[in-house]
Amino acid sequence: MARTLDPARHAARRRHIQDSAAALFAEHGYDRTTTAQICRAAGISPGNLYHYFASKKQVFVAVLTDDDAETADLLEHLLRSDRPLEALTEFVDHLAAPAAAHPAVPKLVLEALLQAHRDPEIAVVLEEADAAERDGMAALVRRAVDAGEARADLDPADTAAWLSTLVGAVYLDGALQEDGDTSVRLGQLRHTVRAYLTA
Amino acid sequence: MARTLDPARHAARRRHIQDSAAALFAEHGYDRTTTAQICRAAGISPGNLYHYFASKKQVFVAVLTDDDAETADLLEHLLRSDRPLEALTEFVDHLAAPAAAHPAVPKLVLEALLQAHRDPEIAVVLEEADAAERDGMAALVRRAVDAGEARADLDPADTAAWLSTLVGAVYLDGALQEDGDTSVRLGQLRHTVRAYLTA
DNA sequence: GTCTATACGGAGATAGAC
DNA sequence: GTCTATCTCCGTATAGAC
Structure with a gap:
């Protein structure tokens, strides 16, 4: 990497390339997106x-690690809530919401998941984020059970894994629907989660 | 395609190549599986x-259309059941079961789903199977509602789509778990579906 | 029908002028 | 720092001997 005279400009340009690449990765997948396409899209x-x-893969990693921190902030906040079931629901909502925000998001996420079990470096990146989410959810489940707001027979870790899977389902759905009425799924997810935790 | 003297042998060999390719597609993905690898694996x-x-893609299509007919048979049978809710549950079970049968299956399915919205030919193949499943599920939902075994406020089409998404979740989970305790998910799915339909 | 050898194109990454 | 030009490798598909 060459010395950069204006670091701010360098960062902005890097971000611009990253964003251009994200759209292409979402649309065509990682393997079928060429560096030439990325360069053309970024101008x-x-x-x-x-x-x-340093490489095409590093561009992809940058896209994936883009918004890691904000979820941790929310989780930390929700863990202090005195209404654990509601906090858990809100966390699930938060995790699922991006899938409905833009059609490209779920495609990009699924693309990443598939690449992960072929490329260790990508697997590590995703697992770190995933582990944090699941641990947080397990803690929220435990609090909900202890507060008597959820079924007593729920195993926190198993339940967290299942909730995580349900969130994944919404991404899956979003990736498959060409039109974007994925917002319906968010309501169905909320209902499903409530029913599973309490019924 | 050259004239074949022994059609049975030809078909068997073709099937052998197809099976070898399926394992590779599941493990490495479509794009990263080379025809050379397939040939080596098939000997x-x-x-x-x-x-x-005719092409690498046709091998993939053959893998995907492998077991289209048997689901239709089961569906036809279940539509005549006099216990619609149970029939619906059984159909969902049937759709989800392969995901737990072998670790390669869910990976292959997800790979296909991603390829579908990049390649029209693959999209058509998958949509045909998917439409049949959803229509069947919608019919089963309608019968369950009419029989008073499921919530009256369920829209058959929306519900079928959501159940289909939940099944997809199990595949998603299977594709992500390296170890294979996906059978737990089948029970969770059953519980989730029941709770959603009745609660 | 099956093999070996190879044509052909395309993709990631680099060289070096400006 | 950005460009143009290009190197090099690899993958699909084909040609043609056996």
């Missing part, structure tokens, strides 16, 4: 990308 | 594959 010459990223 | 020389399939 730079082919090859210039390598002044900002 | 034939590179290039000989093209005596059995």
